[in-house]
Amino acid sequence: MPQSPSTRLIYVLLGLCILLASCSQFEDDYHAARRARAQSNDTTAPIVIGVAWNFTDEYNAARVGECANLPVSECPVLPLGKYDMLPLGVHMAVEEINANGGVLGGRLLQIRERDDNESITQGRLVAQEFAEETDVVAVIGHAYSSISIPASPLYEFNGVIMLSPAATSPHLTHRGFTRVFRNLISDDQIGQVLADYAFAQGYRRVMIIYRDEAYGRDLSNVFETEAARLGVEVVDRRIYSSVDFERIIRDWAEQEFDAILIATSSAQDAALFIKRAGEAGINVPFLGGDGIDSSDIAAIAGEYAEGTVVATHYHQDNPRPQLQEFIQRFNARWGDLIPDYQSLWGGVPDTWAALGYDAVYILANAIEQAGITDPDQLAAYMHEDFVWLDGVTGAYRFDEKGDVVGKQVVLLRLEDGEFRYFGEFTGIDDITPPPTPEPEATTSPEEE
Template sequence: MKNKTGPDTNNKFMARGVFWVCRMFLLLAVLSASGCEYEGDMISLRNKKTAASPTINIGVVWPLTSTYKSFVNGVIMASDEINLSGGILGKKLKIYLKDDESSVTKGMVIADEMAADPEISAAVGFCDSYVTIPVSGIYDKAGILMITTSSVDPSYNSFKSPLLFRTTATAVDISCKIAELIDKLGFKNLSICYVTDNYGLSSANAFEDELQKLSISVVDRRSYSSGNAAEFKQITDCWKLLNFDCAVFFGYPSGGPQFIESIRREGILAPIFCGDTMNYPDFIKHVGQYSEGIIVTSLFNPLDISSAKKSKFVSEYKNRFGILPDTHSAQAYDAMKLLAEAIKRAGRAAPPDIAKALRSFKKEEGVVNNYEFDEKGEALNEKLILKIVKDKKFIYLDSTNETDLIKNILIKRK
């Protein structure tokens, strides 16, 4: 694959190397500074205490004031349903809700607090990959089962802990989906913009690897950190001088709308594809007039009520919260239900037994996916969905209509 020269393209492999070396030192530091005291006797004590506890104790860790705060609605709804139906093994489910504020430091403090409580069986949530990766070692060494519903960095659980699970797609899965559609649309040259953290870099690297397989060229690849106007202007000033068929953005709601507005204001009308982090309820409101034709990755379609379980969830969620559920609320709901079912099958809430039960699932029905897990705790058969903004509303795409719908909408935009 030929790549024209851009600041990030020239240094792609150096950036990867530095990034992974820094990550390795960070993880080693975390493992040595935190969690070591929880090995051995503490893990044995946890297995006994969780089994004997009068309640089933689950930690929920999430940035509670973030754009994705609907996650908590899914946790509340699932836990209420579980407790109203008699609990698990005759015990009530008790939730310890913690706000990590999207901060590594805060996330590690919370992990240490939970690790010190021998009655906590599992922890669920973990929105940001750059927080999830370093704290995962603490939960593992403390013997706590951990489920991330949102972090996509492929390096999660690189040390193959039997207690770590992921119920969402990885950056590789998401990149494959976007690249596949770009190839179907016949686009051969594109530009990439990504945020400089675990999520952005792992997504951009995975995406570029997929493009290489499809002989699609990267005209320019740019990263950003603060997401301010000056930073995005540097990118748009460069892109105005280049010819490309489409652009791909891996970033957050805190900078995404500004990026889209920046390139549209400069007259760059190329189609824009966004990763899953731009899949949030207020996306169209925040991007405004520039949202038309933007394509976003998702894992959940609330309008698809093809199964009785999904139909019931969507209906009851809307009745309770006044809005349709989104990906994060649905993933939270599924994670809590999966835990409850695994504990029920295990016959007790000891983390190793829960992990064994989770791995025994064969297409366990949820509202987002039918779940199975591989040896690394990765969910199999994740179904990724793409949606496009048309007339200030999202239109969900599938393999039968996606290329025609996108082409028609893009033609009208021109």
């Protein structure tokens, strides 16, 4: 006898309930096993930290080739790609900590790596694999907000701490999760500081062009909100999905304004826009976030990009002592092992090396300070009591959402074809406005 639609719906709902209940049971099992392992007081077991990243083919080849059975720190040569600095920062931090006796009276750290292939589906699979490995206390990753956000519930509900060194979307930490953190500033902070900078520079009429993506929308929204608060008018705001900028540039060439915010994660797109705008006679400063902190800006846009300002996380010329010491140690450790170190990175560690290094030390210091490895208790400690002042990229504390508190935004200005460091800022009070012009002298009637 055929089933009625309502009967079929009941069966479907029952099936979903059974599936959800079984998934919940697995989550509870993994969570309970992780807590039990942490509370077993096994002082000999290593403390396992996962790394979920978009490793390049070069890195993966090194890992499965001559270095297949060695930690990356013991590979004789590292033919790495451009985005493989993060694992080097991670491994260097682990080496240093273990060489100094580990944590909790001698327990060593151990890194376990997995490649998310820059894929949401693979990212969730990686998160699930880490969740099922109950010796994993925390995972450093992922590289993109678009992967970090859908992967984060798998860490949260299976009792694993997630610490992202790269995901800047505000949505990552705005969902009430207790085990999800990031150790870099978010798009909220970057957008606010860019608007504060625009105001301090005397810009009162600003244009916004943003890419049709979460990063572009988030950054432009925060900038516009802060600009309105300060009395800076956003004269026009345009979205783009292709690099056919001609109509936007033609419309803007006929208007008066002081600066343009380019909110995009593609430095190549930004550089092309700057070049075409300059060729059309638009001669105003350009502002951008960490998405355009790239040598591509000068390489593509040339002289038209001079004076471009970006808000970002790190620069090698920052005089912070911890950062300068890190660069020296990193170069001594890895410089001779990377054939293209000078050509690909200019002979200095990049943003991700520094943030990966800091991420390991954050977890190690939190474990040492709290005296525990239970992720639930450790996460609570990180929210409430954790303080570490000696990070390479700044001091660290976390708020109730898992965002880093009080960390400064690095501002860079493009000069002579290179982005140069000119300060760290947290907001309008840190940014010195341009000098006020002296009023023109006038002649009173009595003096005539």
